[in-house]
Every structure is written in structure tokens, then in C-alpha cells.
Amino acid sequence: MRSRTTLGLVLAMAVAAAAGCDRDDRGEAAGPPADGAAPPPAVEVPGTAVAPAATQATPAPTAPTGGEGAADPLRATAQAMFGIIPEAVTALRGQPLSAAQVELGRMLFFDPRLSRSHLITCNTCHSLGTGGADNVPVSIGHGWQRGPRNSPTVLNAVFNAAQFWDGRAADLAEQAKGPVQASVEMNSTPELVVETLNSIPQYVERFAAAFPGAGDAVSFDNMALALEAFEATLVTPGARFDRWLQGDDAAIDATERRGLELFVSSGCASCHNGRNFGGQAYFPFGVIERPGADILPEGDKGRFEVTATATDEYVFRASPLRNVELTAPYFHSGQVWDLEQAVAIMGTAQLGREISGDEAEAIAAFLRTLTGRQPQVEYPVLPPSTARTPRPVAQ
Numbered sequence: 415m416r417s418r419t420t421l422g423l424v425l426a427m428a429v430a431a432a433a434g435c436d437r438d439d440r441g442e443a444a445g446p447p448a449d450g451a452a453p454p455p456a457v458e459v460p461g462t463a464v465a466p467a468a469t470q471a472t473p474a475p476t477a478p479t480g481g482e483g484a485a486d487p488l489r490a491t492a493q494a495m496f497g498i499i500p501e502a503v504t505a506l507r508g509q510p511l512s513a514a515q516v517e518l519g520r521m522l523f524f525d526p527r528l529s530r531s532h533l534i535t536c537n538t539c540h541s542l543g544t545g546g547a548d549n550v551p552v553s554i555g556h557g558w559q560r561g562p563r564n565s566p567t568v569l570n571a572v573f574n575a576a577q578f579w580d581g582r583a584a585d586l587a588e589q590a591k592g593p594v595q596a597s598v599e600m601n602s603t604p605e606l607v608v609e610t611l612n613s614i615p616q617y618v619e620r621f622a623a624a625f626p627g628a629g630d631a632v633s634f635d636n637m638a639l640a641l642e643a644f645e646a647t648l649v650t651p652g653a654r655f656d657r658w659l660q661g662d663d664a665a666i667d668a669t670e671r672r673g674l675e676l677f678v679s680s681g682c683a684s685c686h687n688g689r690n691f692g693g694q695a696y697f698p699f700g701v702i703e704r705p706g707a708d709i710l711p712e713g714d715k716g717r718f719e720v721t722a723t724a725t726d727e728y729v730f731r732a733s734p735l736r737n738v739e740l741t742a743p744y745f746h747s748g749q750v751w752d753l754e755q756a757v758a759i760m761g762t763a764q765l766g767r768e769i770s771g772d773e774a775e776a777i778a779a780f781l782r783t784l785t786g787r788q789p790q791v792e793y794p795v796l797p798p799s800t801a802r803t804p805r806p807v808a809q
């Protein structure tokens with residue numbers, strides 16, 4: 415069946431989604447869309463400065479395509495809805511990114527001593543070798559405990575309007591304090607982390623250099639700020655889609671282009687927009703038809719746990735879709751391994767639309783053009799523990 419959704423509807427929903435990202439309370443679920451509105455601007459994170467992409471095949475947004483020199487309307491639509499991943503993030507909250515904090519954050523990201531067991535690192539569940547995620551249904555943490563949700567990628571997370579499937583952390587610094595303390599993840603405490611870091615002289619020096627003149631440099635807050643600074647470097651520019659958006663016609667093929675057309679015309683882009691193709695606003699999982707309890711477990715009510723508002727039951731952040739080909743399995747429950755199947759589920763659940771096998775393949779092919787250059791991160795050599803370092807506790 416062809417979509418009943420008109421482009422006007424798509425754009426109206428996109429406006430609702432973009433509006434959601436401006437709200438300070440990070441918004442409530444956007445209701446069913448209204449018709450007829452203008453396209454949204456590409457979403458920017460306030461205070462996040464970026465360096466322009468290094469190579470642009472054709473600079474102008476209305477670059478002519480094909481022999482006739484006519485502007486490509488699909489590209490113009492896509493430019494209004496999405497955006498490229500920049501080469502680098504250069505500032506956070508208006509402050510230039512500090513090299514000393516980035517370097518410290520890289521060490522902390524890979525340091526198992528932030529966990530009570532001295533076994534689990536951020537990279538355990540957000541492996542930078544596998545798309546910034548762990549590729550298991552739900553994450554496994556302290557004492558082999560299973561967490562309730564799938565691990566989202568840390569790649570490009572700096573561009574999300576808020577962090578977590580339910581958006582409960584405003585930014586990466588607030589977010590970073592969560593996993594360290596979560597009993598099913600790293601199971602530590604702020605006191606234990608500070609004691610551990612203070613017992614390692616090289617960390618004391620590095621914190622002092624990264625956070626000069628601010629009292630006790632070794633603190634749980636500064637740990638979080640350093641992790642945030644490092645995570646801000648984990649961006650993936652140069653995706654084929656981005657090259658196409660900048661004017662390189664040959665960067666995507668005919669099937670991928672058809673997938674993009676379907677992504678826009680079916681209404682996917684109304685929720686998955688901005689440079690991260692999502693991560694900006696919240697929607698019920700099951701706007702039209704709630705998926706089965708295997709995919710949407712009844713116990714996880716999503717944003718309802720954050721806002722205690724009835725309309726937020728089973729509401730989740732529209733997932734960012736950059737690098738999605740690397741981050742299976744899908745959905746907060748991690749129950750769907752196949753990208754084509756995830757696309758089809760979105761069709762019935764969010765749009766009331768049967769997506770044919772052929773269409774799902776085209777959309778998935780398009781989504782695979784969102785895979786960018788993966789960050790090349792050097793594995794840090796970590797400073798040794800001392801006699802004062804608290805010993806690991808495995809259970």
C-alpha cells in the first residue's frame with residue numbers, strides 16, 4: 415500500500431520534532447501531527463561549535479545536478495531537514511574544547527578502575543571498535559547483571575538534544591555520572607572514584623592540569639566533564655550521505671536515493687531529523703500501533719519514568735540513526751537484529767504503513783549511507799595503581 419502521508423504532513427511533523435528540541439524541559443511527546451507547515455531548520459546544539467567539513471565536492475546548498483544544471487529538489491529538501499556531521503566539535507557550552515580534558519577523558523573512558531570490579535570500562539558497552547555500542551540486546555554490567563536497555567552509540571552523541579533513550583540526562587557530563595554509579599553497570603560511587611583517582615599520582619597531576627585554578631581538581635564532576643570532552647571528539651564525518659548532501663551526486667546510488675525519498679515521503683524524517691537523524695525529540699513507540707511486548711516490554715515506560723506524565727507512557731527519544739548499520743540489535747529492548755525488519759516495524763508502529771520488503775531494503779540501504787569515518791582512537795596507557803588504590807570488588 416502506498417503511503418497516505420503527504421509531504422505536508424511530513425514537514426508538519428518535522429516542525430513538531432524540531433520544536434521539541436528547543437524546549438528547556440526537553441519537551442513532552444509530540445502529539446499526532448497537523449497538516450501544512452514549513453520545513454524545519456537543521457538542528458544545532460546550543461553552545462556546540464563545530465569545524466566545517468574539510469572536503470566539499472560542491473559548496474553551494476543548491477548545487478546543480480545532472481546535465482541540465484537544474485537544482486535537485488530532493489537535495490534541497492534533505493538540506494533543510496538534515497545536516498552533515500562536521501569534521502570536529504571545537505566548543506562545548508560556548509567554551510573551547512580543552513586538549514588536556516580530552517586526553518584525560520580518553521584515559522578515563524578506557525580505565526576499568528572507574529568500576530567497582532576494575533573490569534568494566536565505558537568502552538565495554540560503547541566499544542569504539544564496533545560503532546560505539548556493544549552489539550548485545552541489553553548491556554551486561556557488574557557481576558554479569560543484565561541492564562534493562564540496549565546500549566546506544568556514543569558516536570555523535572554530542573549532537574543529541576539530551577542523552578539516554580528517555581532523555582533523562584541533559585548533556586554528556588550529566589550522563590557520564592550515571593553508568594559509573596548504576597549498580598548494573600559499573601557499580602561504583604563518587605567517593606570511591608575520587609579516592610581511586612587520588613591514589614594515582616599521575617591522575618592527580620592530569621586533573622590539576624585539565625582543571626586549573628578550581629579548588630579540588632580531582633572530583634566526580636570533573637571526571638564527568640573530562641569524559642564529555644573526550645566524547646565530543648567521537649564524531650563521524652564523511653558519510654556517503656553527507657558527501658551527497660554537499661553536492662557529490664555519485665556518493666549514493668539509485669537504490670539509496672530511492673531509500674532517502676521513501677524516508678522523507680513516508681514520514682520517517684518527521685521524527686528522525688537534524689544532523690544526527692534523531693536524538694532531538696520524543697515520541698510514543700507505537701504512535702499508531704504499539705509493537706508486541708517482546709519489542710516493547712511492558713515494564714519499561716520510557717519517558718514516563720522521567721516526567722511522571724501519563725501521556726509520556728512508552729514515549730522514547732527518536733533514535734539517532736547515524737552509523738545505525740553498526741549498532742544492531744535495535745530498539746531500546748535490543749530485540750531486532752535486522753535493519754530491514756526494524757524499518758518495517760517503524761512503518762507499522764509509527765506511521766500505520768505497510769512497508770514492502772523492497773521498500774525496506776531501499777530505506778535500509780539509504781540508512782547505511784549514514785555510516786561515517788569512525789574515530790581513530792589510540793588506546794591509552796594508564797597510570798599504575800598504588801598501595802592506596804582501593805582494591806577491586808567483584809560482586
Ligand code: HEC
Nearest residue numbers: 535536539553554555563564565566571577578579593599
Ligand atoms: C554496562 C554497560 C555500560 C557501561 C559500562 C556504560 N554504559 Fe553508557 N549506556 C549503557 C546503556 C544500556 C545506555 C542506555 C541507558 C538508558 O537509556 O536508560 C547507555 C547510555 C549512554 C549514553 C547516552 C547515549 C545516547 O544516545 O543517549 C552515553 C553518552 C553513554 N552511555 C556514555 C557512557 C560513558 C561515558 C560510560 C563510562 C563512564 C558508560 N557509558 C558506561 C551501557 C553502559
Ligand code: HEC
Nearest residue numbers: 681682685697730731732733744745746756757760761764
Ligand atoms: C513518530 C516518530 C517516528 C517515526 C515517524 C519514525 N520513527 Fe523510528 N524511532 C522513533 C522512536 C521513538 C524510536 C525509539 C524506539 C525505541 O524506544 O526503541 C525509533 C527507533 C528507530 C530505529 C532503531 C534505531 C536503534 O538504534 O535502535 C530505526 C532503525 C528507525 N527508528 C527507523 C525509522 C524509519 C526507517 C522510519 C520510517 C519508516 C521511522 N523510524 C519512523 C520514532 C519514529
